[in-house]
Amino acid sequence: MSIKKISALILSLIVIASVLVLPVSAKKTDDAPYLGYEYDNESRSVAAPITYVHEKTVSYKDLGLETAISTPTDIMRRENVIYVLDSGNGRIIELNLDLTLKGVRDTFVDSEGQPVSFKGASGFTMSKEGIIYIADKENQRILGFDGNNTLVKTITKPETSLVGFDFEFDVDKIIINNQDLLYVTIASVNDGAFTFTQDGEFLHFFGKNTVTKTVDVILNFFKKKFLTREQLQKQMASTPISIANFDMDDKGFLYTIAATDKLQKSSAVRKLNFKSGNIFEVNGVVKDFGDLEYDRLWWNYNRFTNFTDVDVDDLGFIFLLDVGRNRVFQYSADGQLIGTFAGSGKKYGLLQSPVAIETAGTQVYVLESNGNIVEYKPTEYATYLREAFLDLDTSDPQKAINAWNKVLELNTNSLYPYYGLGMAYEKLGDYKTAMENFKLSNSKAEYSDAFREYRKQFIADNLWYLLAGVVVLAVVITVATKFIKKKINASSNAAYSVLENKYTFPIYTLTHPSDGFGQFKYRTYLPSWGISAIIVVVLFFTNVIQYFGTGYCFNDNTAADYSIFSTLLATVVLYVLFVVGNWAVCSLLDGNGKLKEIASVTAYSLIPYIVSQLICVVLSNFLAGSEGITLTIITAIGVIWSAMLIFVGLGAVNQYYAGKNFGTILLTFFAMIVLALMMFLFFSLIQQVLYFIRSIWDEYQLR
């Protein structure tokens, strides 16, 4: 027996003995000292079952190693073997999937038998042929060892002008793709990965952020100005980000993560295709990863998510290791959050300083900086949810329905099962059920599609009733028009038409603004505070109805967020500001309009706008999302009509010519801003005083 064999035997005996003496730390039951949650579509955490629980933790003692694992930097799995890069000792530890020791590779030699050390290495990978490539950061080289621990490849800094400047070849992380190309990140060159052949030939950069064009930057600026809050939340990718770590799936997609600022959204996860296009970026909007909520402690307003490693499992699920909160995030291949697990602390299942993550089948392994390896297993909920996600694109909707119902049984809070059921029922042609489910999952676009199909079905089913209805409506309108015309014509020999009395005057001015508002000057009983007030009140309620009554496809509002003050501000306050502003400006500039006249003109002129908005509210309940242009056109007509009425009306009551009228209206807007500013100053002054009183009170209490 050779010495090597004897030592191997002794080693294995030690291993067996130590396993017997030192059982791995295991707990009997599936309890977890952390909470499960998902995010809803407003980025709020919502309770969900826990997805993964602690299975076991092993330390070097549990493995039977004599030397403690020192600054481990990477973990990988090939088939049924887990490899740990024990960087501080310059060795590789091989483990079986149940976290028992398989072997230790600690003597590495070059072709001449001289020892080679890679202490301080920061990453490694293994080719199909079993060659382990080690990113030897300390010595600025990549070493390839065969199965006998003999050096077979060495890659050093490429002699190329591509990079364009002098840089350190401090190789950091390394992976190999299915075409046997090596992808390497360099700590000092952080805008992409170097690709090498296994023979050390430098090919090109990969995953480099395309430099954003100036035009795009300007465009983004305006987008940010005009987008809604929700849209803005989906932050634009306008700054280049570095690659901190990466992984590659079977299909050749490269998943990269970048270090993030503590307050920055964690939009730093990218899924790159072979052209380095980001799959997670759609129309310039990037998917968010990590925690979307902030710490609410005022002294510690922080986002904390800080990814350090990524792993894609065999089914395409993405695992991200967050060292900000020592948590693992799992996402579907499309970037939907499956769940999070672990956290910081000294409890089973919590982590203290995780370094890297790896998966094998359903199990997840986290490597900690003290050399401990922590294994997690999925719960029933995670198993069902993952299965259901895989069934999303299935051709068998019934199978998907079964899968999603299993998820629903365990979690009625989650939006995913409703979305999944919606998709399945849509495939089955049950659009009504699909719509209900899409509504529950808050999926507007999908709801809109299902709604269009449902409407089509409805019209086809009820064609004759609908046609009859249209005919009846046409007859009613014709008869009514004739009747009204007759009534108006009956008194046409009077000085003024029927409409030209005080109470129907707002209707008359709709089509006769110049004449109508002109009459204010000599029939002084026409302008009315009361009617104006009623119209403004109607405007207010139109706004309320719009908030709540707009069809689901077009309604981004949530009832809980409604604020009566913002509606007041957008209607009554704005109206008052405009009237007062115009009156003030015109009084200074020889305008003849009285406050009452200006108030009436403005109010009467708003009628087209109000009517257009009410029509939109009704129509929005019958239109699908893609047909929104109709609503825009109707709104535009209402706005232009109202604007025209205001312009003509103010000209008439102030007795201005067009140019001066235009000028005073512009000045009115300026006056409105000044007025608003004054109000703001007044309120903030009051607030300051209250704040001062409050702080004195607080201090008094604490003394």
Added chain:
Amino acid sequence: MKKLFSLRKIVCLCLALLMTFSLFTVSAEPTVDAADNNTSGETALEGYELVAESKGTKMFADMSTGLFKLVTADGNVYNSVSDSMENDEITVGKNRMAYASQLIVDYAVVDGFGLGGLINTTNSGIGCMKTVEEIENGIRVEYDFSIIETVIPVEYVLVDGKLNASIITKDIKESKDSEILTINLLPGFSAASAQDTGYIFVPDGCGALINFNTGKEFNEYNKLVYGGELAMPTEDHHTDELGEIRMPVFGMCQPGKKAFLGNIIEGDGSAYISAMAGNDTFGQNVCSAKLSMRTVAEEKFNNANGQLVAFYRIGNAKYNLDKFTVQYTLLGADKSDYSALATAYREYLIGEMGVKQNDNIALINVDAYGALEVAANFLGFKYTKLIPMTSYEDLTEILGSLKDGGIDSLSFRYIGWQNDGITNKKQLKKNKLIGTLGGNKGWKNLQSYVEENSIEASYDADLLTYRKSTLNNSVSTAFNKKAVQYIRQRSTYTKSITIDPYYLLLQDKVVKNAESYLGSINKSVKNISLSTITNTLYSNFKDDKSYHRSDFPELTVKILKSYKDAGYEISGDNANAYTFPYLSRIYNAPTSSSSNSLFDSDVMFYQMALKGVISLTSAPRQTEDRIGDEYLKAVEVGSALLFNGIYENATEVRRLREQYLYSADYQLWKDTAVAQYKEYAPLYNSVKGKTIVSNSEVASNVMRTVFENGVTVTVNYNHEDVSLDTGTIKARSFEFTKGGTAQ
């Protein structure tokens, strides 16, 4: 405003550890070799004199140092301090002295200037004088801490073969400028050395074991009995706090040799349980009880420079009982495992606390959730309204469909059936039915259904918490601010800004409201579930109405007694030990620990002590931290099963405090309930009212429990089948035998 605070001179502390005992006394102490004391315990007792004897247990004391040893009839010796420190080459630093001492005192020096530093306790000259005198059945030792001019008297007496160690708190003399925070009583009692094998038991959640010398990094277990101080809420948590202590006990077992159970019989409302296992720097295994005299509050501010500054203040409420007593029950070789500890505690509960045996709850229990408050608006005006999740008649539907499934043994607890629904908006003073749940008519229908089908019903009332804070009705922190109980954001564990917090009612109001509520309870109610008051206690640090948590158990007991005297049966929820004599059921009995990495395994101690005495249910399936093991855990200890049930509007809870009800829609779990009922009922019925004799792990993740009537159940928690000498048990399944025959 921030600047103002930086100029303040705030009351500050300096924390320090003080040893009762100087080095020379350690060395002067006679050593006892536990291994050969079976032949004669007396040989190692030089310098000690016999001071008391009770039921075969003798107490020997060193009248100059106050150290004592207990020698039981079977020859086991229990030392009042660690006796192996002399030969201990592992323990380093201050711990060497600490665990050879009878008291460890944490105190604060009130100096009024900034933050003080730590006082180095190893300075010579620190230490204390002791006056030892013999009293009836024991000794009284006065510990005089000259450095802080503080005298602490402690009595050690033998009663019924047990040791009662009492800090006489009313006789403690403190100086003006130092205040005692905690006193660790007998920290090294019967400490096990690095050579011993065994484990420490702590009552964390359901209970947990810490193996001796497990080599884990320094990690001391130190937890307040009955939960943290709610009147000093902390804002920054990074993990979920689980596994509150519900029973004021601890213990240490050296299987085959000896064991002891520590039981805080006076002052349990304000005590810590502390434990530490040996590791690379600590050669001892210890556990003890710690009296919490005062609490330190922390408040954080940003000063003028934007730096974070923490201020400390001692709460003005302090321990308010005359004594703090820990009873040590000494157990011999045949009773040296955790099952014996549970049995000893059960004997105490029945014999001394007067707990009546009454275990007869139905197997399937439904926690029905009634009305939910949601936000609504009318024409843009916001208001809140109650919507039904389970109306009075819906509940009969749920019960009916379970009955149709073949479940004969059924009961429910109704939460949110009155006033403001699931959580109190205003403090609960009078019982009112809810119109949206069906009002009087629906209620009557429910009552007649319950009567016809003889279903056991319990109705929940929360006498402690409410959401709408009114002036002067809630307890305050030491900084005189309302002690707001925030709901935590699940992602960050910090306060949620979208979910309303709640408040804790002032103690005197609690008494008042409990009284007025009692007079208003609907005639049909026979069993009232007082969930919060059976598992919550807190202090109040408001200047004029200060109240210390040590008094809260007495307040609770008074209320429970008044309800019991009025003829009600009372149900508790995850209940604290002092409520046991008044409860007929405990819902949601703890089934897991806090998963502290110091623990080596969880044990179902809570159930082992109470099964067969008080009706118990498991925790509800699928809530919070529990992941589907609840059923097997219930089977292991013969608990009834509990299901959260709602009838409609399940998706409404998503954004609310009730979001934990994510798996409560009864349609989704009723088949599971029926299946579990059919499988479990034969076993459950045969162990109803029967206590647990022993519980042990027979193979990895396979637990076996023996009940007093000989019924034995073996539960396999593994995801694989397991072969035992008695046959194969399927994965995640169980088998049981009645007097030797397999079922």
